[in-house]
Amino acid sequence: EADIYQTPRYLVIGTGKKITLECSQTMGHDKMYWYQQDPGMELHLIHYSYGVNSTEKGDLSSESTVSRIRTEHFPLTLESARPSHTSQYLCASRPGTGAVTEAFFGQGTRLTVV
Amino acid sequence: QQQVKQSPQSLIVQKGGISIINCAYENTAFDYFPWYQQFPGKGPALLIAIRPDVSEKKEGRFTISFNKSAKQFSLHIMDSQPGDSATYFCAVHKVYNQGGKLIFGQGTELSVKP
Numbered sequence: 377e378a379d380i381y382q383t384p385r386y387l388v389i390g391t392g393k394k395i396t397l398e399c400s401q402t403m404g405h406d407k408m409y410w411y412q413q414d415p416g417m418e419l420h421l422i423h424y425s426y427g428v429n430s431t432e433k434g435d436l437s438s439e440s441t442v443s444r445i446r447t448e449h450f451p452l453t454l455e456s457a458r459p460s461h462t463s464q465y466l467c468a469s470r471p472g473t474g475a476v477t478e479a480f481f482g483q484g485t486r487l488t489v490v
Numbered sequence: 491q492q493q494v495k496q497s498p499q500s501l502i503v504q505k506g507g508i509s510i511i512n513c514a515y516e517n518t519a520f521d522y523f524p525w526y527q528q529f530p531g532k533g534p535a536l537l538i539a540i541r542p543d544v545s546e547k548k549e550g551r552f553t554i555s556f557n558k559s560a561k562q563f564s565l566h567i568m569d570s571q572p573g574d575s576a577t578y579f580c581a582v583h584k585v586y587n588q589g590g591k592l593i594f595g596q597g598t599e600l601s602v603k604p
Binding site for chain 1: 521524531532533534535539541579583589590591592593594595596597599
């Protein structure tokens with residue numbers, strides 16, 4: 377079982393609210409990722425980080441922002457939630473050195489904006 | 491643009507049958523080809539992975555076949571069981587700047603009937 381945790385698991389929130397999705401891992405991994413998974417299942421990379429103070433935008437444009445102040449913590453923030461943000465958000469992490477390695481995923485946060 | 495194309499979108503197989511899921515990619519700058527398995531309410535988990543210097547890898551009932559010249563790889567599940575019913579994602583690893591990122595296919599929803 378991977379030691380990567382996402383909270384909350386489910387969130388229903390009104391339009392215009394600010395929200396933060398939490399992601400924490402206890403494996404000491406340098407690399408962390410946020411994916412958005414739409415109802416059609418496909419996973420889209422929206423943010424990634426290679427270490428503390430490193431953040432990059434992913435392949436899918438997103439209005440969300442991320443921060444990486446501590447190795448173990450990679451929160452995602454939406455300043456003003458909209459119904460179009462309704463989706464499942466998955467956080468993942470990987471070790472930072474050596475050959476390509478397995479990515480470990482959290483259980484996801486299912487966000488509904490009403 | 492879609493760098494990884496996965497098919498079929500859904501698959502129904504009888505218990506004991508062979509499940510085959512295919513992926514095609516468009517870029518040669520990928521160095522790692524994993525398959526992930528996702529059960530409802532869970533994040534994806536690594537099932538099996540292959541590097542481009544081998545053409546086949548087998549782990550129990552799961553086999554990856556890799557065709558570098560055709561830029562295709564497939565997952566074969568032998569003796570499929572109802573417990574294999576899940577969504578399967580192929581992915582490619584792209585080397586990028588300080589590290590790399592996983593790009594996922596569209597997913598295949600597998601249902602194994604008893």
